Amino acid sequence: MRLVFAGTPEVAVPALDALIASDRHEVVAVVTRPDAPAGRGRRLVASPVAERAEEAGIEVLKPVKPRDEDFLARLREIAPDCCPVVAYGALLPKAALDIPAHGWVNLHFSLLPAWRGAAPVQHAVLAGDEITGATTFQIEQGLDSGPVYGVLTEEIRPTDTSGDLLTRLAFAGSGLLAATMDGIEDGTLKAVPQPAEGITLAPKIEVEDARIDWTAPALRVDRVVRGCAPAPGAWTVFRGERLKVMAAGPAPAYDGPALAPGELAATKKAVHAGTGSDPVELLWVQPQGKKPMRAADWARGVRIATGERLED
Numbered sequence: 001m002r003l004v005f006a007g008t009p010e011v012a013v014p015a016l017d018a019l020i021a022s023d024r025h026e027v028v029a030v031v032t033r034p035d036a037p038a039g040r041g042r043r044l045v046a047s048p049v050a051e052r053a054e055e056a057g058i059e060v061l062k063p064v065k066p067r068d069e070d071f072l073a074r075l076r077e078i079a080p081d082c083c084p085v086v087a088y089g090a091l092l093p094k095a096a097l098d099i100p101a102h103g104w105v106n107l108h109f110s111l112l113p114a115w116r117g118a119a120p121v122q123h124a125v126l127a128g129d130e131i132t133g134a135t136t137f138q139i140e141q142g143l144d145s146g147p148v149y150g151v152l153t154e155e156i157r158p159t160d161t162s163g164d165l166l167t168r169l170a171f172a173g174s175g176l177l178a179a180t181m182d183g184i185e186d187g188t189l190k191a192v193p194q195p196a197e198g199i200t201l202a203p204k205i206e207v208e209d210a211r212i213d214w215t216a217p218a219l220r221v222d223r224v225v226r227g228c229a230p231a232p233g234a235w236t237v238f239r240g241e242r243l244k245v246m247a248a249g250p251a252p253a254y255d256g257p258a259l260a261p262g263e264l265a266a267t268k269k270a271v272h273a274g275t276g277s278d279p280v281e282l283l284w285v286q287p288q289g290k291k292p293m294r295a296a297d298w299a300r301g302v303r304i305a306t307g308e309r310l311e312d
Contacts, residue, residue, distance in 0.1 A: 001081035001185050004061075004100070006031040010048040010192040011170045012086035015107055018174035019084065020056055025181055029059040029078050031066070033089050065083045067093040075099050081185060084177055085139065087171075094141060101165075102184050107177045109169045110202070111135060111151060113194045114143035117202035119141040121169065124202075125227035128219070129156055132165070134173035136180040138191045147191030149180045159249070161229035205232060212236045214262035214312050218250060233286075236262075236312035239302075244286035248273075251281040262309040266299035273310055 003025050005016050019027050030053035035044040046054070053060050059078075063071035072095055082102035094166075097104055110120035111133040124132040133153040138146040152172055156165060183189025210228040212221055212235065225248045226233040233244045251272055256265045259274025266272075272279040282295035 001025050001102070001181060002079070003027050003181065004029045004031060004075065004078060004080040005085075006051075006082045006083055006088040006104070007049045007086040008033045008047045008089045009087050010262065011166055012049050012088075013052050014170045014174040015084070015086045016049060016052055017175045018178045019181065020058075022178055022181070024185065025178075027053075027056075027058055028080065029061055031061045031071075031075075031083075031088065031191050034062045034064055036260075040301070066090055066096050070094060072099070082181065084181060086173075086177070092139060097139060097141070098251060105136055105177070105180060105184070106139050106144070106172045108135050108137065108144055108145075109133075109166060109173065109225075111153065112137060112144060112148060113197075113199040115200055115202040118204040120202040121166045122202070122205050122227050123200075125165065126159065126223050128223055132156055132169070133174055134169050136176055137194070145194060147193045149183065149189055149191050150176055152176050155261045159226070163230045192213070207232050207235075211232050212245060212310075212312075214274065214310060215276045218275040218280050219277070221250060221275050221280050238287075241288040243288070243310070244292075245282060246286055246292055247282050247283040249283060251279050254279050260309070262312060264299075264304050264308050264310065266296070266304045268300075269296055271299045271304075273293040 003019060004102050005019060005027050007016060007128055019025055026146055030049060032047045032049045035046050038045040050060050061071060061074060080100045083100045083104040085104055085106040086137055090292055092104060110124065112135040131153055133151055134152045136149040140146040153170060180189065205228060210232045212224055225245050228234040229246060231293050235244045254272055259279050261274050261276055263274040264271065271282040284292055285295050285298050286292040287298060
């Protein structure tokens with residue numbers, strides 16, 4: 001089939017690579033978000049998907065909005081059979097959905113209908129799910145509500161960050177998306193409506209959602225740190241300034257004094273913080289305006305006083 005691939009971030013690149021490598025399909029164009037400012041200089045940078053497509057000599061379309069008439073006209077000229085999508089980042093109007101003969105097929109990183117929305121992996125980690133996966137489905141105008149072509153499952157490991165899990169799903173899901181394209185072309189794969197039960201929503205994780213509540217149990221603090229890593233990054237406040245907590249974990253060997261929620265205890269080798277249950281060990285932190293560092297190195301530099309606390 002003639003394919004127009006839609007995607008933007010690094011997590012979409014494995015799927016694009018899988019479709020480029022297919023001997024059954026031709027990726028004739030890529031749709032991605034416009035170049036965006038990045039880095040300290042805030043210079044415009046192309047998306048990872050755009051960079052990969054340009055390397056492969058594939059036409060790249062960067063509409064400001066996918067309802068732009070110039071974009072729709074070009075898509076009609078290309079006349080794709082199907083448009084596979086991975087993390088494109090913009091809502092598709094009906095005028096665009098109607099152009100390819102087999103529609104637009106999304107690779108979504110959850111077991112739909114669970115975790116419909118922009119941040120399914122983060123919400124799965126935050127919720128303490130043990131199993132997640134990826135789903136290919138036909139895009140319609142509802143939020144991730146279209147009929148399903150295929151699924152795969154993936155275990156969520158106790159130490160997984162959202163970044164770890166998303167990387168595994170991106171590579172496993174690339175095979176699922178390629179197989180879905182094969183089945184659609186063959187006519188052997190039919191989309192099945194999603195169940196009406198089990199719907200959960202996964203809106204974007206905002207910065208305020210990533211603030212650590214030290215009165216919560218240690219299990220919840222651990223999930224917030226892992227679920228918000230690498231972005232937007234769990235954080236707290238120390239001495240009036242934001243402190244990112246990039247890695248933390250349970251502290252079963254802690255044998256120091258009882259700690260109130262947020263209270264710190266530092267030794268030469270470890271830093272512990274009190275929670276609503278057991279303490280957790282801070283492993284990596286990033287003070288405001290500085291680079292990430294080991295928590296023990298940070299503690300030596302700031303000289304934590306007895307009874308000093310992180311703010312909720």
